[in-house]
Amino acid sequence: MTGSGTRAEGGRTRLTEPAAFREWFAEQGADNTYRVTRVPLDELDGWHFDATTGNLAHRSGGFYTIEGIEASLGEEVGAWTQPIIIQNEIGILGILVKRFGGEPYCLMQAKMEPGNVNTLQLSPTVQATRSNYTRVHRGNAVPYLEYFVAPRRGRPVFDSLQSEQGSWFLAKRNRNMIIEVPEDEDIPVQEGFRWISLSLLRSLLRVDNVVNMDSRTVLSGLPFLYDHDAPTDESASHTTAEILSWFTEARSNHVLERRRVPLNQVKGWNRGPERIEHERGAFFTVLGVDVEASNREVARWSQPLLAPVGRGVIGFLCRRTDPDADWQLLVHAQTEVGTSDVVEMSPTVNCVPGNYAHLPDRWRPPFLDYMLSAPPSCVHFDTVLSEEGGRFHHAENRYLLVEVPDDFPDRLPGDYIWMTRRQLTGFVRYGNHVNVVARSLLACLTDWDR
Numbered sequence: 001m002t003g004s005g006t007r008a009e010g011g012r013t014r015l016t017e018p019a020a021f022r023e024w025f026a027e028q029g030a031d032n033t034y035r036v037t038r039v040p041l042d043e044l045d046g047w048h049f050d051a052t053t054g055n056l057a058h059r060s061g062g063f064y065t066i067e068g069i070e071a072s073l074g075e076e077v078g079a080w081t082q083p084i085i086i087q088n089e090i091g092i093l094g095i096l097v098k099r100f101g102g103e104p105y106c107l108m109q110a111k112m113e114p115g116n117v118n119t120l121q122l123s124p125t126v127q128a129t130r131s132n133y134t135r136v137h138r139g140n141a142v143p144y145l146e147y148f149v150a151p152r153r154g155r156p157v158f159d160s161l162q163s164e165q166g167s168w169f170l171a172k173r174n175r176n177m178i179i180e181v182p183e184d185e186d187i188p189v190q191e192g193f194r195w196i197s198l199s200l201l202r203s204l205l206r207v208d209n210v211v212n213m214d215s216r217t218v219l220s221g222l223p224f225l226y227d228h229d230a231p232t233d234e235s236a237s238h239t240t241a242e243i244l245s246w247f248t249e250a251r252s253n254h255v256l257e258r259r260r261v262p263l264n265q266v267k268g269w270n271r272g273p274e275r276i277e278h279e280r281g282a283f284f285t286v287l288g289v290d291v292e293a294s295n296r297e298v299a300r301w302s303q304p305l306l307a308p309v310g311r312g313v314i315g316f317l318c319r320r321t322d323p324d325a326d327w328q329l330l331v332h333a334q335t336e337v338g339t340s341d342v343v344e345m346s347p348t349v350n351c352v353p354g355n356y357a358h359l360p361d362r363w364r365p366p367f368l369d370y371m372l373s374a375p376p377s378c379v380h381f382d383t384v385l386s387e388e389g390g391r392f393h394h395a396e397n398r399y400l401l402v403e404v405p406d407d408f409p410d411r412l413p414g415d416y417i418w419m420t421r422r423q424l425t426g427f428v429r430y431g432n433h434v435n436v437v438a439r440s441l442l443a444c445l446t447d448w449d450r
Contacts, residue, residue: 013189014100016197021204024194028110029120035292036114042273044288045302054264054271056286056304063087063129064391066276066286066304068266069170071337074255081266083276083286084338085169085306085391089130090161093214094148094177096125097157097222098187098195105195107144107187108215113389114291115305117396121212121386122204125193140297143190147179154179158221161431162439163344165387166336168284168306170260173340173431176218192295198222205444208384209396213440216385220428220439222446235325237418240426246417247433250333251342254415258337282355284308287393307393310354311384314437315371315400316445317348318380319408319418326420327445330367330404333415334435344435345427348416349400366413374402381444399441421445 015021042049046059056066064087072079096107111123128142147154158178165172181187189195196204201219204210211219238246263271268279276286285307292300317330334346351365353372381401388395425442427433434442 013193014105014195014197016200018200018203021194021196021200025110025120025122025210028192032112033292033294034112034119036119037290039288039290039302040274041276041286041288041304044304045290047288047302047304049263053262055262062089063303066263068261068263069258069337070261071258072255073335079257081261081268082283082337083263083266083269083306085172086260087129087169087172087391091129091174092126092145092148092177093124093174093218094126094144094179095215095218096144096147096154096187097178097180098185099183100195104198106198106201106219107189107193108196108201109193111192111212112293112296113212114289114303115307115391115393115395116209116212116389117386117394118209121389122196122210122215123212124215124218127214127390142297143193144187147181148177152179153185154181158218158429160221160429162217162428162436163340163432164436165392166339166344166435168338168392170338171340172338174214174217176221178218178221202446206381206383209386212386213388213436216440216443217436219443219446220425220434222443235321236420236423237321237328238423240423243417243419243423243427247333247343247345250415254333254335254342256335256337256339256342278309280358282309282358283352289393305393306391306395308352308395310352312352312395312397313349313368313372313400314347314397314441315349315402316441317367317371317402317404317408319404326422328418328420329424330412331417331419331424331438333417336435339435340432343415345419345424345433345438346435347438347441350435350437366416371400371402378403378405381441383444385440385444397437399444401441401445 049056064085066083067086069084070081097104107125109123110120112120125144126148157180160176161173162176163173270277270279286304287307288304290302318327320327330348332346332348333343335343349365349368349371356364379402383399384396385399386396
């Protein structure tokens with residue numbers, strides 16, 4: 001041991017095999033105490049509904065608020081109101097990368113989040129809001145934060161402001177970072193952390209609800225860093241200039257009008273002492289929890305969470321024009337109520353099917369039924385993955401990659417375009433281009449065909 005809660009770097013702090021990972025991960029659950037208890041919103045410690053606006057806020061003025069928003073996507077869709085999370089502060093999602101014997105490893109944490117469907121998931125080295133790492137909660141310091149704030153140690157590999165879920169957050173962004181440290185630098189490994197080989201981490205992305213959303217969005221900035229033999233874009237259907245023109249046109253043509261409104265002016269939603277929910281029981285519910293966690297910066301706290309109604313479907317249709325070429329993904333320019341700049345690049349399908357059950361068939365998302373009815377031989381990736389458990393309660397999506405046949409129609413709606421994996425990954429380097437679920441799925445597809 002090199003100090004309380006830390007271990008010197010060595011074989012015991014590095015994981016390369018699934019069996020060793022499962023043993024360590026199970027130990028983390030057994031060695032710590034976690035408890036999440038549902039409580040009425042009116043009884044959340046430290047939170048209150050504003051007497052004038054009805055907005056739900058923390059007494060410190062930090063963390064986030066639940067407010068209302070009124071939005072319109074144009075005359076065809078019309079206007080609506082809904083609750084939405086307002087979190088203006090920018091958090092840090094960061095992964096340390098280091099080579100051992102030339103092989104890249106990522107320093108990952110087994111982290112409890114109150115909204116996780118299975119309590120523990122694998123998180124980045126640092127996963128912290130600004131309120132967390134500035135210690136508004138008066139808790140312990142965030143481990144390894146010094147590698148991700150200036151003047152930092154190590155070499156930045158990826159550093160970009162990236163968007164969060166546009167249906168539930170208003171213009172929320174986090175700083176996604178990958179910092180590589182020299183192979184000869186000794187980094188004490190704290191309890192709950194392990195160096196995990198990049199190859200093992202990629203295999204864990206195929207396991208339901210193991211690698212959390214924050215890890216996936218950061219890893220999307222890494223795919224080709226170590227893949228020197230990755231296919232090129234010589235067979236791409238469109239040049240980068242053509243894709244940028246398509247994207248700019250989509251941002252220019254889509255209508256997104258919105259304004260923040262007090263939560264007590266949101267129509268079609270019922271606010272009781274227990275929860276906030278839609279009058280049809282659709283979309284999502286805002287609920288409250290009390291949390292206990294023996295290995296978090298704060299041992300006990302209360303907070304509201306947004307709980308989606310139903311499991312979502314996130315999927316790319318894909319094709320290959322040549323056996324040696326990179327795979328192409330069908331990308332959608334999609335608008336969500338909280339999107340910062342009107343539209344972002346999204347998977348072919350990004351929806352909760354249950355939200356369309358009461359609507360005419362013409363409102364069902366394009367390609368949804370095609371993706372769900374694809375024969376197993378065409379499905380190359382099919383895994384249930386969680387969204388961020390710090391704000392969302394049991395939010396799961398079924399992530400899919402479905403290959404289309406050679407006779408798939410060439411004619412597409414104007415807000416869809418074919419891109420290679422490499423092309424879409426290139427746009428991840430820039431903020432507000434590729435949305436969070438597309439980044440999550442990209443992280444899972446770095447070597448699925450190898």
